[in-house]
Every structure is written in C-alpha cells, then in structure tokens.
Amino acid sequence: MTKTFPMIAKTLPGLEPVLEQELTALGANNIQIGRRMVSYEGDLKMLYKSNLYLRTALKVLRPIYEFDAEDIDILYTTLLNFDWSQWLTADMTFAVDAVVYSSTFKHSRYVVYKTKDAIVDYFREQTGGTKRPSVKLSNPQLIFHLHIAEQHVTLCLDSSGESLHKRGYRMEQDRAPINEVLAAGILLKAGWHGQCDLMDPFCGSGTFLVEAALIATGTPPGIYRESYPFERWPDFDSELCSEVYNDDSSEHSFDYHIYGSDLSPQAIAKAKR
Template identity: 50%
Template sequence: MEQNFKMIAKTLFGFEEILAKELRQLGAQNVEMGTRMVSFAGDKGFMYKANLALRTALKILKPIYQFRAFNEASLYKGIQGIDWSKYLSENQTFVVDVTLHSEHFNHSQFVALKAKDAIVDQFRDKFGKRPSIDKDFPDLRINVHIDRDQCSVSLDSSGDSLHHRGYKTATNIAPINEVLAAGMLLLSGWDGQGDFIDPMCGSGTILAEAAMIACNIPANINRKEFAFERWNDWDNDLFDQIMNSLMKKVKDFHYTITGYDKAPSAVMKAKDNIRNANLDEYVKISERNFFDTQKETRGPLHMVFNPPYGERLDIEMERFYREIGDTLKQSYPGTNAWFITANLEALKFVGLKPSRKIKLFNGKLEARLVKYEMYEGSKRTKFQNLGDNN
C-alpha cells in the first residue's frame, strides 16, 4: 500500500481556515494551518485528489528535503544532497521556482540559478549529460523556499497555479481570480441550498465557482494538465479511479443561479466561460444594469459580487457605491449580499452597516469582503415578529 507523505497546499491570505476544512472533508491527515498555507498528509492518490478537488488551493507541493542555508556554498551543498536521479533523467527538463524570506539571500533569481547549477553539476558528474531548463513546459517543477536559514525543497505537483481552472478563455477588464472567487463564496456560507445571484458578473467567474460548489463538481475538472502527470511515478489508472470517485459525488441543483452585467461584451464572455465549464444548464446570464433590477425569486437570496473599485475601471465612486446601497435597500429584501472591494473609502457611501467585514487581498490590493443583511420589511419588524412568536 502506498505510504502517506507530507504535502503543503498554498493559498491566499484569509483562506487558511476554509482550505483546512476542505482538506479534512476530502480525508486529509495531520492538517495544520500556517500563513497562506496548510500542511497535511496523504498518499499519491490523495495528492491527485487534492489537485482535482480543492477550491481554495493555489498549489500542492510535495516537500522532499530540508536543510540550513546561510550563504551560496551551503545552498549549493544542500541542493546537491538530494539524489535528483530519483525525480529526473538527464534527457528531461526542469525549472526552479523560489520564494524568499531571508536576510541571507536577496534575489530569488540568484537562488534559482545556484540551485540549477547544483542539479546539473550532479548529473554531469554522474552521467556526463545534464537535463535542460524549460520555463514553460518542464517535466519537473522544483520549489525552493527559504525562510531565514531554513531551506525547504519541494516538488510542485500542480504546475500552473490551480486558479487556472481551464474553463476561462475570455476575461473582462478587471477579472477576479478563480481561487479568490471560490474562497469568497465559501466564506459567505454559500452551499447551494437556495437561489444565487451575481449582479455584476463580468466574465462569470463567481457564477462558475458558485455552480461548481452547488453541484459538488471538482474545481479543476476542466484543467488540461497537472505537473504530476510528467513525474516518473505517474499512475494514469489511479488518476482515473480518483476522478471517477469524485464524479460520483456530483449532485443535482434545484435552485437558480443568475448573473447580470450591463456590458454586452461581458455578458458574451461570461456565457462563453459558463459553456466551457459545462455549467450552462445551471446558470442564466442576461444583460441588465443591477441598479434597474429587483429581486425576482421567493425566499432567501444569496448574492456575491465584485463591483469595480476604480483601479482599472473609471467610475464615479461615491455615486456608484451609494447606488449599490440604495438598490439593495429598496429592491432586494430577504437577501444576504456580499461583495469585495479594495476601495475602503467607498464603503462609507453604501449607507448600510455591514454585519461582517473580512480582510482579504485581491492580487496585491488589500480588500474587504463585506456582508449586508437585507431583511424582509425592516430589521426592527423582523425582530418584533420573532418576539411575538416566542
């Protein structure tokens, strides 16, 4: 039976807890949270499963070696302490990615170069031949992480960041990262047990992620390739088995998922992306201005959206955010409305008090995910009614 080994799932700031929950639900062992990462244990099949199914992971790394590095010589010696012929042949290609939090090393490119030298020198000494570098489609992607003087070397089992789901071929001016969209939805409590709307849907990312969560569809089912498919121990039959077991857990969805955008180009892109993800039976998108709409479903409505913040879209911020508040107040009773913004000043103009504020980052921009609870009738009436019923 395949042995369990330690792995690291990288994520975005603020998603550590939901990623840990995802891992436990998938069946991971020894789950421990760190900063922008969660460590866990599992076997090779679980590594495949984690890459396929995790919604809030950016990469799954498999650590293979750890040593102390405080200068160029100790870094070179440490990398040479690994038998690279276990992972790579002289005819294959590789690339080294580096992350640094160390006063001993300033430049990630320098560390990558030294690591590469150590690897190719080992092959030249053993075989008289060396593997080549390929930055775009390497057979092996190696991750070197230096924190102070601790150097961890891992194999990157994912390849491209896992936010590249494979369904998005068209984007609008300010697209949202798929992992950020999925994390926002999970933080908002979206579980597919009701109607959903994204009233400023752009290229449809939040809609696609909402539908996949609702139907329990693996996040990366549409992805063309994972890095582990080029590894020496790649097991195609095991991968198919894992894929089939995940697909058996896909479930029906009995509510509505709706998207609006006022830009015809965005609506077209969103429809294309939803079609690419094979989700068009669950998601309906139309060209409408949110500020001219009203709630069209009975019962509670779950709303998550990514309004423009003025970073890449030119809008009159004060008026725009005031209209968000007015539309929610007047036209969307019985709605839990969540949105993300990196324009913290603009929140003052919404004119409503958020019941939750969660700090996140959209790229390098510090942002807030905010929740507004729009009650049927007034809030006071709601609580009076609750009192009358007791």
C-alpha cells in the first residue's frame, strides 16, 4: 500500500481557491484551504507532481513533527528529543527557516538559532561529540521549515527550496517584473486555458506571455528547474521522480496566438530571450 502523508502548499493571498482547484485536478486528498496556504494529503508521487505542476504554489512543505511549546526552552528541549536521524546524518548540511505568528515567540531569528542548536546538540549527544551536521545557507542538503502559530509548532521539510515562482526559464528580467505565481494565478482566475488569442499590450519582459503559453500547452511550470531539495531526502525515489518528470500526457497543441508589445525595446528583447 502506498504511504500517504500531509503536505502544505504555500501561495500568495487571494490565490488559495485557485491552488485548491489545481490540487484537486492533480488528485490530492483531504484538501483544506488556509491562510496563504492549502493543506492536503498524498504520496511521494503527489509531492513530486506538486513541485513540478502547481502554477500557483510558492513552496511545498512536508510536516514531520507537531507539538506545543510555552517558551523557548521547551521548544529547544522538544526539538532536541526529536529523532533527527530519520532525515539527517552527521555528515550532511542543513538550513532552517521560520515563520512566526506568536505573542510568545517574537523573534523568528532566535527561533531559527535555537532550532539549529537543538539539531547540532542532538548529533553531538549521539556521536559523543565527535560529529555533527553543518549549517549551510547556500544550497544545503536539507531545509527545515518551522511554523509557529502562538504556541503550536509545526516542523516541516522544505521540498522546494527556492520559491517555485523561480521557474528556471527566465534569462533576465525588466524592472519590477510581476511574480510568475501571481501572473499564472491571474490568468487562471480570468479563465485562461488557451481557448483563444491572448494579448498583453504592456508585456515588459514577458511573464504573462510565458505563463499563458505554459498553461495553453499544458507544460509543467517546474520543468525547467535544475533540481529540488526532495532529491536529497532519504526516501527519494528516483525512478518514480523520473516517471513524473517524463510524463508528457498533460501537454497538448495550442491553436491560437499570444501577442506582446511594449514601449521599451529593451523589454521586448528580454521577453524574446
């Protein structure tokens, strides 16, 4: 039997219903809309599809531990007693980020600092002080995400790393480009599915044009990204991931045209590239 687990897809405010529709189309289970997020359940295949196919998700998180903490000392002690060896070894690198909405925990940086301490101290205890994983801010092997709502703490694995709005297709951008997730969300809310011509008369570096083309052809928005952090998880299934990546069943032809224009020749050149 395929193992399922909870997941959280983060998004921009106002795009939660669109993201819910996307997850329904992907086949996710137990979908619940929250604030700037949609929670759901699925298996590893759903996790891989979420990163590759969701147009309005910023990140896909996998909750692995939940508890309540009344103060920073309880937070540290509880995290120290967590079995980090399920996911991490003493030879790996990791990073921690945190989102905090709490009257108890007022400084997210201090929460991150104490979480890092708990992880390092756990491995020091396990190895007699001889080995410990290293904190690495740039391209770590594992990324842990801590969400605190008042006293409730949710520890997650970050499967996406860089925000999913960074599709991987952009060579360069014009000044103040629209976020790709927002552009895709606006197009989907407007009912765009490639059923007619589309024109953006102020196209800038072409975000609406490219996102519209991806939607119109059924091309997964994450297909151009080089890698994802979930590829370094201990339960990563390379064959299953390749199956998801190479599945072109959602792609189809587009029988109309997408037009863009702009007063700036430089913006047009960037859009073409």
